[in-house]
Amino acid sequence: MPDAFKAMEGLIDRISNRLIWKMARRTRTVATDVPIVSFTFDDVPDTALTNGASILEKHDAAGTFYIAGGLEGLVEPDRRLISRDGCLELFRRGHEIGSHTFTHHRLRSYGKSLSADLERNSEYLREAGITRPASNFAFPYNAAWPLARRELARRYRTCRGAGEAINRGPVDPLMLQSVEIRQPEDHVRGLTTWIDDALKNPGWLIFFTHDIAETPTPYGCTPGAFEHLVGYARKRGCSILTVEAATRTLGWEDTAQ
Numbered sequence: 001m002p003d004a005f006k007a008m009e010g011l012i013d014r015i016s017n018r019l020i021w022k023m024a025r026r027t028r029t030v031a032t033d034v035p036i037v038s039f040t041f042d043d044v045p046d047t048a049l050t051n052g053a054s055i056l057e058k059h060d061a062a063g064t065f066y067i068a069g070g071l072e073g074l075v076e077p078d079r080r081l082i083s084r085d086g087c088l089e090l091f092r093r094g095h096e097i098g099s100h101t102f103t104h105h106r107l108r109s110y111g112k113s114l115s116a117d118l119e120r121n122s123e124y125l126r127e128a129g130i131t132r133p134a135s136n137f138a139f140p141y142n143a144a145w146p147l148a149r150r151e152l153a154r155r156y157r158t159c160r161g162a163g164e165a166i167n168r169g170p171v172d173p174l175m176l177q178s179v180e181i182r183q184p185e186d187h188v189r190g191l192t193t194w195i196d197d198a199l200k201n202p203g204w205l206i207f208f209t210h211d212i213a214e215t216p217t218p219y220g221c222t223p224g225a226f227e228h229l230v231g232y233a234r235k236r237g238c239s240i241l242t243v244e245a246a247t248r249t250l251g252w253e254d255t256a257q
């Protein structure tokens, strides 16, 4: 992709994220005395299963994995995307499978075909043997798109963007914010300050990352750094929950948005 085009895409992402915030409807409240921490994975690389899920399980926790079925088995430099058997294994091991579209494009590029694409991903997950339909969604490239709001609200309880913030007080469930875990190593280990912040003023801290590998891509981190974060959240008494479990704990599942 030419650089100028990439820069333009980035600019549109920033503007649309601002737009969706203007249109945000803060219809849910994060009310919790104990900080909630969720570890989420996008795309999902196979090392998020082999390393990421195993580390969470070691600490008696589960994660949320936002799968884009169209990326199945894709081999990229330094990472391979998960197979459908891998998705099923995550599900069987008690992790949550969320949706991330099927074809993994920015939402604004779909137009009227968005519904069919989201449906295709549901079918993909169903065919993989995942019997619980995805109730949570993450925006590809964290690029929110206000015009998709109605379609998303019809299908999902929450949508996650980036935003580098803790969800507190009144929030828009279709624009949950999250904090990125990505190398370098020192930076990831330093993300414990977010957990300290959540302990001081409880809210819902959602982390997101991609691969968990000894030589991670720029979008992931090492198993050691990831375990440092999970272990810290556990040791400090945070409630480590999947996104789905967090919405239940917060009492969000009953009423319409």
Ligand SMILES: [Zn+2]
Pocket (backbone or CB within 6 Å): 042, 043, 100, 104, 139, 140, 141
């Ligand atoms: Zn993605």
